[in-house]
Amino acid sequence: MKTIDKLITWSLLKSPWILHFNSGACNGCDIEIVDALTPKYDIERFGIVLKATPRHADVLVVSGPVTRQQAKRLKTIYEQMPDPKFVMAIGACGCSGGVFDGCYGVVPGGLDQVIPVSVYIPGCPVRPEAIIDGVVKMIQSVEAAAK
């Protein structure tokens, strides 16, 4: 592994920067994601920082089923992110379409029909604890792959 790659992996492990994208969710998962960032759960203590632009983000956190309107925008945002990049599918809708699977406004299947997904976090809505667990598992797998 080159030194630059080592540096990138190190910074990713120590402080993953996330971008939250609502691809058509009901807000349930979104408020739980924000909950995870606020004092009771406070995932900022693991170095996780919410970013405003895809160009600064390492992890794309997507909540909700992908609506047909949002599918191409989601792809653009994914392409704007620098490598290495990861995607977290939040909630039952992100994993499989959930209760909205089959609705005419929604891309059939889950988020992985549109962009590649690294971590699936099921739940309707997910609990903040589950989000923290998913983030930790993702970091662990990156760590294991780097060794």
Add this chain to the structure above:
Amino acid sequence: MSKITIPLGPQHPALKEPENFMLVLEGEQISGATVNLGYNHRGMEKAAESRTYLQTMYLLERVCGICSHSHTTTYITNVEELAKAEIPQRALAIRTLIAELERVHSHLLWLGVAGYEMGFETLFMYTWRDREQVLDCLELLSGNRVHYSMNTIGGVRRDISIEQKAEVSRRIKFLEERTRYYIKIGTEEPTVAARTANVGMLPPAVALERGAVGPTARASGIARDVRKDEPYLIYDQLDFKLITHNTNDVFGRLVVRVLELVESYKMIHQILNNLPEGPIAVKVPMKIAPGEAVNRYEAPRGEDIHYLKSNGTDKPERVKVRAPTLANLQSVAYMLEGGWLADVPLVIAAIDPCMSCTDRASVWDPKKGKMALYGWEEMRKLGIEHYKKRGVNFSGL
């Protein structure tokens, strides 16, 4: 000065949900604004037609994660009205209790988001920390933090024990104390006043003309609240004040919401102290007799209207949802015009928008570059034409 048009959204750090505002700018000042919707349109009303009444309840709960109880309650009130079911008083009281807890959680959430948008992040962190108390109450009562699913057709799913009552009132007492502190901050803190006073003005006449609802209308001095105008559940037995404010700006909307919190606490104590005894649910048949029903409900964001048409089977024929944000969005375009670019996120946040409730069927014509919103009649006309071309004539129906 030359004009430039900039898009805000659908992905924008100030917006928590996909929506799009096209802002025409002259320097820093906004000279025109258009709202584009549809990014969150999933097609739930159609999906409801292929599910049974009970399944539809769980689907409609997911119209919106913040006011989920509002949508289910309005929907099942329609179903129960058509089924002519007599709902026990205890169930109605529990529904009201959850509704008020939901209002507390939603208003605290809004206060935090407003703090975030005005650059007052401490307020955001404080309110979201305190909001956990009411989420704990909801979890204690219903078993879930966000989608409570407390309702079921014919009543509620869970009863409330004495221990739960004591725990809820303990937490609400804590919140009452914290809310006094927020009232102090909201009215005395110069940062809040500087960012919110005279921002996003909505005069009462315009609010009426554009059909504003909920705290947005009440902050323009319009006394409009379904809980008072047409009491549902057990609101006619509760003692509470209708809060209005006359500054017509974001500051007024903040004051209205914070004072409504105090009223909600009052109501929660009243319900907990006078919870009627008796059963919590009655049996309602799977098949509902043909008919139509409309019900109104004061959701945290304003008036929520549901329409239901049944045809005698176990599935609804038509479900229609008019969410409060749709009514308030017309006012947003007015509020933005003449304002400053830096105030845009705050003005948008001030109506507490909820796009997942709102998005309607809209058609984008790329050749003509035109956006058209289709109503029921036009959709029907289009459908008839579509099938005529295929040799079937439905126009007689």
